[in-house]
Amino acid sequence: MTPQRINSRRQQRGLSFIGVIFVGLFIVCAFAIGGQSIPIFIEYLAIKKAAAKAARDGTTVPEVRAAFDRAAQIDDIQSVSGKDLEISKRNDKVVVSFSYSREIALAGPAYLVYRFQDSTQP
Template sequence: MIKYSKHSHQHGIGLLGFLLVLTAFGILGTVALKALPAYMEYYSIQATVNRIAHDPLLQSDSDVRTAFDRQMQVDSIHDVTGRDLDISGGVVAMRYQKKILLTDSITLLIDFDAASKP
């Protein structure tokens, strides 16, 4: 025989708590969706920098910069150019910032640092 108490309460999230959690996920989702293209472009730049740094046909700094400029047209890279490359000691690197407008008064600033692997 099972006895049920008159005062048993179910515990869980209430309507206000649910709305707060939903709002937090909505804000985080919006930030993630707006930042995703910048990160995709960064990974494209990183791959291009690695590919160009290990190309034995590119001997001078100007060859490396020209090759990067050609590749950025293919990969739809818009934020940087070959002039932004830092070439020293066989390592090709690039540092840049990306500003992403979230709302009229809130901007997200991301620092990117792409460098070729040895």
């Protein structure tokens, strides 16, 4: 063998077949979890928007809950309802707080849990 052939074999780099399989499995798992996570984050943003609107529109606790429930029907919010909100006043402004969790079943007894907690700014 010539020295050029020996050097070219040493310079070859890349993934083996098993490496490609592991990378492929990782990508498939990332897409599967991401595909289930995106709707959860979209719902969180809708809840945050509905809570802010309810805090602006309502002055009493029942008004705020009703305003949130109307927005929840429009945006198809399932995780939180008006009765789950914590409503208070700070400096004569309504503050709406919420806290909830959502989970994604991974495999067998394994779950991925998202916990959300937020409040509107006074």
